[in-house]
Amino acid sequence: GAGVSQSPSNKVTEKGKDVELRCDPISGHTALYWYRQSLGQGLEFLIYFQGNSAPDKSGLPSDRFSAERTGGSVSTLTIQRTQQEDSAVYLCASSLASGRIEQYFGPGTRLTVT
């Protein structure tokens, strides 16, 4: 079956521009996570959605970052006024529920801010 998909796979943008990254989770998965993988920091949690509950935004590094999940399915991560330190691979993962459940990762979006 289809796994988690993300688009675009690569994005190069100029400093100061806004970008939108998209995640399509596995059908039926109620939990969706965004993570970031950068050279200096490794993998880090950004935000989590579970069903209709309020998202856990505790990992977002600044108010330039926001995310939404429409209809409990597709999610969009938006970065406003991008900075060079935002350059990283942004990974989306989904799972059937939360907690002690395996997460399935998408291929990631590689963001380069020039």
Add this chain to the structure above:
Amino acid sequence: KNEVEQSPQNLTAQEGEFITINCSYSVGISALHWLQQHPGGGIVSLFMLSSGKKKHGRLIATINIQEKHSSLHITASHPRDSAVYICAVSGGGSNYKLTFGKGTLLTVNP
């Protein structure tokens, strides 16, 4: 100090060797995950465990909850096992997000 520590950071082995990667954590967890990432590739979940031992093919994962320690073993290693192996934990209670170790880069030479 990171909540999840892995060792070694880098590991080079000859084909056929037995491989061990270690992970220690300092927080209460609901589960520990071992992930694999090939160069330029996506992340694949290998194991999720909260107690005891799991085996899948040549891969074995163990966890000792009391000692807050887990190991990933690869038997009869092969060059295709070359990848970054990442330990991650999901917190106790309803804490679901993963906290990651920095990964172990494994290179298996033919």
